[in-house]
Amino acid sequence: MNNNPYKVLGVSESASQEEIRAAYLSLVKKYHPDKYRDSDLKEIANDKLMEVNEAYETLTKKGNGKGSSASSSGSYQSYGGYSGAGSAYSGPNAAEFARARSYISLNNLTAAKQILDRIDTRNAEWYYLYGIIYLRQGWYDKANEYITNAYQQEPNNAEYSSAYHTVRNTGNPYTRGGRTYTANANDCDGCSLCSSLICADCCCECLSGGNCDIIPCC
Amino acid sequence: MFGYIGPEKGELKVRELGEYQAYYCGLCRTIGRRYGQASRLTLSYDCAFIAMLVDAFLPCRGCEKRRCAYKPLKRAQMMAKPSEGLAFAADMNVLLSWYKLRDNWSDEKRVFSAAGALALHAAKKRAARENPRLCAAIESGVAALSAIERKKTASVDAPADAFGVMMRDCVRCAPIDEKEAKAVESLSYNIGKWIYLMDAWDDREQDAKSGSYNPFLACGAEKERAAFLLNRTLNEAIKAFDLMNLASHKGVLENIIYEGCVNRTQTLLNRGGKHEQQPV
Numbered sequence: 501m502n503n504n505p506y507k508v509l510g511v512s513e514s515a516s517q518e519e520i521r522a523a524y525l526s527l528v529k530k531y532h533p534d535k536y537r538d539s540d541l542k543e544i545a546n547d548k549l550m551e552v553n554e555a556y557e558t559l560t561k562k563g564n565g566k567g568s569s570a571s572s573s574g575s576y577q578s579y580g581g582y583s584g585a586g587s588a589y590s591g592p593n594a595a596e597f598a599r600a601r602s603y604i605s606l607n608n609l610t611a612a613k614q615i616l617d618r619i620d621t622r623n624a625e626w627y628y629l630y631g632i633i634y635l636r637q638g639w640y641d642k643a644n645e646y647i648t649n650a651y652q653q654e655p656n657n658a659e660y661s662s663a664y665h666t667v668r669n670t671g672n673p674y675t676r677g678g679r680t681y682t683a684n685a686n687d688c689d690g691c692s693l694c695s696s697l698i699c700a701d702c703c704c705e706c707l708s709g710g711n712c713d714i715i716p717c718c
Numbered sequence: 719m720f721g722y723i724g725p726e727k728g729e730l731k732v733r734e735l736g737e738y739q740a741y742y743c744g745l746c747r748t749i750g751r752r753y754g755q756a757s758r759l760t761l762s763y764d765c766a767f768i769a770m771l772v773d774a775f776l777p778c779r780g781c782e783k784r785r786c787a788y789k790p791l792k793r794a795q796m797m798a799k800p801s802e803g804l805a806f807a808a809d810m811n812v813l814l815s816w817y818k819l820r821d822n823w824s825d826e827k828r829v830f831s832a833a834g835a836l837a838l839h840a841a842k843k844r845a846a847r848e849n850p851r852l853c854a855a856i857e858s859g860v861a862a863l864s865a866i867e868r869k870k871t872a873s874v875d876a877p878a879d880a881f882g883v884m885m886r887d888c889v890r891c892a893p894i895d896e897k898e899a900k901a902v903e904s905l906s907y908n909i910g911k912w913i914y915l916m917d918a919w920d921d922r923e924q925d926a927k928s929g930s931y932n933p934f935l936a937c938g939a940e941k942e943r944a945a946f947l948l949n950r951t952l953n954e955a956i957k958a959f960d961l962m963n964l965a966s967h968k969g970v971l972e973n974i975i976y977e978g979c980v981n982r983t984q985t986l987l988n989r990g991g992k993h994e995q996q997p998v
Contacts, residue, residue, distance in 0.1 A: 530960050531960070536957065536959060537952070539904075539957060541901060541904055541961055542898060544901060545961060592931070637879075638882070638907070638911070640875070640946070640947055640950045640951065641873070641937075642940075642944075644943075644946060645868065668946075670949075671945070671950045671953075672949060673945075673984060674952065674953055674976070674980050675980075707838065
């Protein structure tokens with residue numbers, strides 16, 4: 501951990517604050533906890549991220565307070581990822597499902613599987629938990645099938661729906677720079693919102709002969 | 719093995735291309751020196767990658783100029799100097815080839831495979847003596863995989879997992895720093911799975927004709943499902959790769975993982991099958 505902070509960020513010692521920040525941001529993206537949420541490499545990624553944070557803080561403090569970003573930047577921290585307890589499930593076999601969940605969060609997949617195998621109710625919760633187990637195990641075909649099943653049974657459940665969309669997105673081809681990793685779960689991100697608005701504005705202007713201009717600058 | 723792992727040559731720097739070729743030649747030479755000239759015919763791209771990966775955690779050993787016994791008329795070429803990675807990859811190459819040939823003979827009764835296995839027999843025995851742990855890992859991995867294949871299991875995950883586990887157990891025997899072990903194991907597990915899936919998707923038409931087991935045919939998986947699995951598995955491998963602290967060969971390995979493998983996946987998915995001609 502006592503490495504040269506410049507080396508950690510992969511920049512030269514004469515790098516400007518902007519270059520340091522750019523390198524820092526790309527490394528944060530590389531080791532981002534979201535990316536490693538269901539992976540057993542979570543700890544290594546977290547250590548790396550901490551190392552990068554430390555290096556960045558050292559370098560930005562050194563720059564005699566020029567960059568105001570130091571205080572607002574080092575706050576990328578890992579969170580637990582899969583929550584073992586916080587489920588809103590209250591159907592049949594609730595106690596068993598809760599136990600299975602806690603085993604999954606402890607990463608004891610065999611025990612969780614044994615509990616699920618004894619439950620006869622094949623509801624969305626059952627498919628969801630089994631899907632998570634398969635995901636952890638690396639059996640992505642099964643994981644995809646089970647999580648999709650859970651989502652289709654209860655599309656309004658926020659947990660199932662987020663798992664379903666995350667799994668879908670991780671099956672996109674990799675593009676350098678990691679764009680597909682952080683692809684949005686739904687299609688309504690800031691960018692598409694803005695561009696739709698601009699489009700709508702243009703249509704409006706055309707149809708009304710310029711009388712109805714929501715965004716005056718375009 | 720299969721030769722799916724390779725660089726995207728057009729995107730490499732000239733120096734990096736030289737580095738890769740030096741490793742490929744170096745591996746060939748190491749196989750020849752350890753296991754006799756005939757064994758050099760089993761040389762594969764996958765093992766050249768393994769050799770580079772194993773050596774990537776130490777400073778570069780450098781190259782030397784040597785003539786190739788196979789192309790005596792060609793000028794002397796750059797070859798990687800002997801290293802632990804090359805020795806390990808040579809063992810792995812010979813052992814994997816022997817087991818593959820033996821399986822081809824016992825499953826499909828291919829005479830050429832039997833002859834090949836016979837020719838490699840002495841080399842295999844020597845490799846097993848040199849690296850008994852590696853030999854045991856491959857033997858049990860191949861056994862687990864063929865048990866799944868013989869049952870004609872209707873699952874893509876199960877056989878791919880078995881192949882991935884075999885690759886991981888192999889790389890566990892490699893001389894790699896303990897601090898890097900976890901990331902390297904995850905990389906090799908997922909790359910192993912990816913190789914298996916690539917090969918299965920590539921061979922499905924041939925297997926449909928010959929009636930051999932193919933996991934994609936067994937579960938009736940269509941292109942979308944295959945694409946999901948291939949991409950997801952490769953993305954996991956990339957995640958593991960991102961966490962490794964490489965001391966050398968960084969450019970080449972990054973090119974192989976981020977571009978070579980990614981592009982090969984897309985090319986394979988976008989074309990029909992191995993024997994389908996691309997329209998010119």
